[in-house]
Amino acid sequence: xxxxxxxxxxGFGTRRVCAGLxxxxxxxxxxxxxxxxxxEKDAAALCDEEGxxxxxxxxxxxxxxxxxxxxHKPAGTECSQKPSTYPSIYTLLPAPLRQRPSKTAVVGVQxxxxxxxxxxxxxxxxxxxxxxxxMSSPKKHVPKVYEVTTKHPLDAQQIDRLLAGVVLDDDPKxxxxxxxxxxxxxxxxxxxxxxxxxxxKRMLAAVGNRVESLHRSRIGGLALPPDLLPGQWRWLGAxxxxxxx
Ligand code: URA
Numbered sequence: 001x002x003x004x005x006x007x008x009x010x011g012f013g014t015r016r017v018c019a020g021l022x023x024x025x026x027x028x029x030x031x032x033x034x035x036x037x038x039x040e041k042d043a044a045a046l047c048d049e050e051g052x053x054x055x056x057x058x059x060x061x062x063x064x065x066x067x068x069x070x071x072h073k074p075a076g077t078e079c080s081q082k083p084s085t086y087p088s089i090y091t092l093l094p095a096p097l098r099q100r101p102s103k104t105a106v107v108g109v110q111x112x113x114x115x116x117x118x119x120x121x122x123x124x125x126x127x128x129x130x131x132x133x134x135m136s137s138p139k140k141h142v143p144k145v146y147e148v149t150t151k152h153p154l155d156a157q158q159i160d161r162l163l164a165g166v167v168l169d170d171d172p173k174x175x176x177x178x179x180x181x182x183x184x185x186x187x188x189x190x191x192x193x194x195x196x197x198x199x200x201k202r203m204l205a206a207v208g209n210r211v212e213s214l215h216r217s218r219i220g221g222l223a224l225p226p227d228l229l230p231g232q233w234r235w236l237g238a239x240x241x242x243x244x245x
Contacts, residue, residue: 003042003043007021009065009101011096012099022045027054032048068236069093069124070236073115074231079115109127112125112135116198119214119215122223138194146200146215147215148190149213150187159188163180177192200214
């Protein structure tokens with residue numbers, strides 16, 4: 001692929017902007033297996049994108065045909081591109097991730113499902129539509145683990161009801177927790193395989209309790225990486241993607 005097209009595919013701007021970045025000497029390349037970067041000033045230079053690492057204006061960027069990233073969502077952020085009150089989680093991502101082109105009208109990586117503004121923890125983002133669908137579709141039953149701190153002490157009856165199923169508002173079909181692991185007086189690890197609006201908060205309210213804080217710690221086989229601090233993101237490795245599949 002031509003270097004300008006590679007840059008374009010990674011979200012560095014229009015093809016014209018990408019060509020300009022190369023011609024102005026802002027782009028270095030390190031092919032797969034090479035020990036060091038070399039400056040490339042020919043925008044039409046052919047590069048093998050597999051295993052390629054770019055360095056654009058001093059920032060290293062591994063070529064990724066599709067983007068799969070994990071973000072530690074901090075409290076006080078909205079998962080919407082157009083937030084109403086709090087900053088958007090998308091402001092925590094670098095511009096190329098937000099600008100990656102796609103054949104559909106949607107541009108950039110998209111969150112796999114949404115967390116409430118006050119919920120923290122594991123959030124996946126990708127520009128792979130099939131992956132997003134597979135991970136968020138209620139039919140796929142991907143388990144998600146939430147660490148819940150409740151306002152009132154939990155009792156056995158509440159746990160039993162969460163496992164047996166509770167009716168939420170006008171939804172006639174009861175929703176139940178796949179697992180409910182009480183970890184303390186007011187601490188619960190709740191595993192859900194659906195993703196209804198405010199589901200954890202509504203389930204706890206339905207059993208007469210209330211959520212004080214909510215943190216998502218796991219999706220499928222992937223736990224929130226312990227070294228990823230609130231607000232930080234990183235690429236998912238092939239091993240981590242395999243855990244999700
Ligand atoms: N359930 C909720 O109530 N809120 C979230 O953010 C996620 C699950």
